[in-house]
Amino acid sequence: MTTMTSSRRRFITLLGLSAVAVSCGTTAGTAGKDRTRTLRYQGWAGQVTLPELAEDLGYLEDVRLEWVGNTISGPQDIQSAATGQTDFGGAFNGAVVKLAANKAPIKAVISYYGADQHAYNGYYVLEDSPIRSARDLAGQKVGMNTLGAHAEAMLDIYLQRGGLSEAEIGKVEPLVVPPVNTEQALRQKQIGVAVLGGILRDKALATGGIRPLFTDFDLLGAFSAGTYVMTDRFLEQNPGTARTFVTAVGRAIEWSRSTPRDEVVARMTDIVKKRGRNEDTTPLKYWRSWGVAETAGRITGKELQLWIDWLAERGDIRKGQVKVDDLYTNTFNKAGEVGTAPTSPAPSASKSGS
Template sequence: MPPPMATSRRQFLTLLGISAAAVSCGTATGGNSAKSQTKTLRYQGWAGNVILPELAQDLGYLEDVKLKWVGNTISGPQDIQSAATGQIDFGGAFNGAVVKLAANNAPIKAVISYYGSDKHAYNGFYVLKDSPIRSARDLIGKKVGMNTLGAHSEAMLDIYLQRGGLSRAEIDKVEALVVPPVNTEQSLRQKQIEVGVLGNILREKALATGGIRPLFTDYELLGAFSAGTYVMTERFLTQNPDTARTFVTGVARAIEWARTTPHEEVIARMTDIVKKRGRNEDTKPLTYWKSFGVAETAGRITGKELRLWIDWLAERGDIAQGRVKASDLYTNEFNAYRKGRESSASAPPSATPNGS
């Protein structure tokens, strides 16, 4: 994991500055017959968390497709850049980052939504309970810590500031900094930052400790919505259609399994997954998990999730008007989820709440 050092707002721009040449050399050539298709997908995880593909694999939903963990990330833009250049086979990020990467000529396709915001799963912008910060205007000149720049959290901050009546010049005076998620609560409490973005497990853990309050949340801003998608390169999809279908459909089944399974059982299953992979991770934060927040059934993409950010990026001048179309950025072709299939998974004995 990178050290908890601050990164300026401008530095993230290089993260998505990927060339088509870099993408073209990323994936090995080959036919698309069943025998020639890869059955091992390289990916990056998140420390202390279980991502949907890991859950799908543990449930048996990936069938003959295997996952190969190559390390962890704390950045969605970095994750999808690695997928675009062929260092990994799929990556996930906030949809605005997906749009921006596509606008930089990366031949990628979003294949399934994997996280979002709802009343249980959301990112909140938190301040200390006695902080004088109460409004958007109070953030001028203040430091806001988030996991990465140019992604979900910065977009939400930007929208909040715009709705608060701040001009672009005033918005630029709000300092967004990169702080690794596991360090955000501590940085806030030690007053290294005035606002910390906390989501899901880390948010619930911090709230249980007390002494902080929300300034706003993304759920309050936009309601329930799917916020991020997994992407694969067009080349990978062409060469490995059956593998892609197994993967996407397996993740879709895992979304619905988590949505319909008792909360305690989902937590027990994820805790078991973390213990089995043996990376010396703390499983206690998993007890605070509530939801993946995916809005649509089986993570199917409607297009509106991407259009929102196409407009936002064009307004900011980050991409040219008309540079990309939502319909070109995603496909549901590989999502073969059918209602009821997710119920076929059988939990191993160690995945039960009491571990017996």
């Protein structure tokens, strides 16, 4: 397949980090092997991440999270981890593959989000829209939170499966629209398709007048879509801390599966209130699932190989440039093993994960 000529379709160009830039990153607190007990990270406004939940549950033990601010996107988050500004970051797996292809010395260590019947992104059109299939999208604007990540990748797969040629795909315009404005932009016909998930999806559906064109769950079934990454350097210098972190996140995933939804939501709401950042907790009541496919977030490789193949077909990376076995490790994930089974978590009044 020839490389797409439209610069707009170049996938995750913001991840064009040089090996030199990445190698210059520093790791906080790494005075010696397995020494640091502080993990710097970026959060999301109004949301609770799995590491934050794990800390509040007491699963991080003596490891402490240090919030350095909020991120604007997954690609930006893993860039920060790769350059040593933070100690871990998470993004859509296609972004992880692309970053690795740019010689970033990183490893995916655990899956943290995905798609299932409860957690998914939908591509919505107005009820009376003439858009019924992939071919109807020619000349249409598709509003999404960021380009070069999960939403654009799902759109491309949908268009390809719809039989559109490269030239025809180039006539569909992904457009960045702030998530809080996406529904309004659709209803005002500023865009033809709106990508909506979580509370924004549920609120829009409750209002009515829109219908799904497709969802990522429809497209690929249940799958883990994103992973947390750490640098090779951090893993080598702090294996015990990495093990505690990854295992804690895995345990938090399984705690969320086995705990009544209302209790999970109440826990996360309490975390947001305690950290005192003047955030709206309303979106949390719509939480249903992390969407992680595998037990404790373990990585199988297939969720990364999918994007290695896809990026190679698009010409964004060379075939053979990235090998899946070099991209991830489950070495640090001990969740579910003897001695790590979830016991009663710490009371909700424990410290928050911020």
